[in-house]
Amino acid sequence: MRKRPPLSMSLYNISDVCQITFAFFAMKIILTGSHGFLGTAFSQFLAVKGITTIPLLRHENGQREEGIVWRPGVDPKCLDGADAVVHLAGARIDRRWTPAVRREIESSRVDFTRALCGALAAVPHPPARLLCASAIGYYGDRGEETLDEQSSQGAGFLADLTAAWEAAAEPARRAGIRIVHLRLGVVLGRERGALARLLPLFRLGLGGPVGGGRQYMSWIHRDDAIGAMLHLLELPNAAGPYNLTAPQPATNKEFARALGRALRRPAVLPVPGFALRAVFGEMASETLLASARALPQRLMDSGFAFRFPDLDAALRNLVGA
Numbered sequence: 506m507r508k509r510p511p512l513s514m515s516l517y518n519i520s521d522v523c524q525i526t527f528a529f530f531a532m533k534i535i536l537t538g539s540h541g542f543l544g545t546a547f548s549q550f551l552a553v554k555g556i557t558t559i560p561l562l563r564h565e566n567g568q569r570e571e572g573i574v575w576r577p578g579v580d581p582k583c584l585d586g587a588d589a590v591v592h593l594a595g596a597r598i599d600r601r602w603t604p605a606v607r608r609e610i611e612s613s614r615v616d617f618t619r620a621l622c623g624a625l626a627a628v629p630h631p632p633a634r635l636l637c638a639s640a641i642g643y644y645g646d647r648g649e650e651t652l653d654e655q656s657s658q659g660a661g662f663l664a665d666l667t668a669a670w671e672a673a674a675e676p677a678r679r680a681g682i683r684i685v686h687l688r689l690g691v692v693l694g695r696e697r698g699a700l701a702r703l704l705p706l707f708r709l710g711l712g713g714p715v716g717g718g719r720q721y722m723s724w725i726h727r728d729d730a731i732g733a734m735l736h737l738l739e740l741p742n743a744a745g746p747y748n749l750t751a752p753q754p755a756t757n758k759e760f761a762r763a764l765g766r767a768l769r770r771p772a773v774l775p776v777p778g779f780a781l782r783a784v785f786g787e788m789a790s791e792t793l794l795a796s797a798r799a800l801p802q803r804l805m806d807s808g809f810a811f812r813f814p815d816l817d818a819a820l821r822n823l824v825g826a
């Protein structure tokens with residue numbers, strides 16, 4: 506498989522994400538969602554180390570990129586012989602959830618995961634390990650309650666979606682593949698993701714807490730999210746859900762203040778919840794306005810060392826202060 510094109514890492518030093526061990530160099534890793542925020546960062550990090558991931562492409566990509574093209578009727582044997590699969594695909598959540606958008610969000614996660622896992626279960630040499638994206642949306646809107654991987658499923662579209670998404674991996678689990686569900690919090694990165702969308706407003710001094718700001722936001726620096734994924738690829742016996750969140754969740758108000766401090770800008774202009782609900786409907790209620798105070802209990806128990814456990818340090822790193 507040809508290496509992906511050289512990748513720019515100039516903005517921040519992705520090679521410092523974490524040390525990787527010799528075992529990775531011999532690994533064949535298939536990656537879905539490879540063009541996304543996390544998929545790009547994950548493959549860039551490994552590329553810097555000289556390790557090539559094999560993208561699972563949803564479309565023919567001409568001569569521009571090699572990978573496995575995944576379309577209905579494809580022979581599942583194209584997945585044979587991988588050591589690990591990292592499955593990050595999923596259609597965007599951050600838009601108004603019309604019935605068509607809900608179907609796309611569900612199908613790109615639940616149906617895709619079920620099809621992929623069914624195929625992986627059927628190949629002669631299945632991978633030992635599958636990391637599947639998931640989300641702390643599993644816990645729903647839980648106020649000040651501290652949540653870890655033992656906490657129960659919450660209510661709402663995202664909680665039901667996430668539970669179905671995790672359950673869709675069952676065929677692979679039955680085939681003996683070790684499955685890790687990456688229950689991701691809000692991943693903070695400079696170029697893409699939630700922070701990147703907030704930055705223009707906050708840079709102008711027009712940012713502030715949303716919906717009163719008391720809701721908890723479980724965030725994680727992008728480098729720690731990638732580091733945790735690598736850690737879980739290597740951790741013997743890792744299986745089941747892992748919260749990928751920093752050890753210190755912040756309320757929305759604390760987050761807005763910290764971002765204002767990092768940018769040296771005021772961040773006091775509140776955005777009322779009703780305005781967000783009017784524009785984004787249920788999406789706003791279940792994401793921006795919902796409270797999830799999730800702790801990365803299993804990551805901490807497994808000895809994962811966060812580079813950015815502290816929100817101020819994470820934001821200073823990301824906004825370049």
Ligand SMILES: NC(=O)c1ccc[n+]([C@@H]2O[C@H](COP(=O)([O-])OP(=O)(O)OC[C@H]3O[C@@H](n4cnc5c(N)ncnc54)[C@H](OP(=O)(O)O)[C@@H]3O)[C@@H](O)[C@H]2O)c1
Pocket residue numbers: 537538539540541542543544561562563593594595596597598609612613617638639640641689690691692693698699
């Ligand atoms: N970033 C976060 O803060 C966060 C938080 C919680 C959970 N997650 C989950 O983690 C995963 C990766 O997140 P991300 O931030 O990297 O997401 P992203 O930037 O939106 O990328 C997701 C990838 O999913 C694939 N995709 C998009 N629409 C699809 C569809 N209709 N059918 C199948 N695949 C589709 C695309 O991959 P290709 O173009 O390569 O095919 C896309 O690049 C997602 O499942 C997301 O829900 C992320």
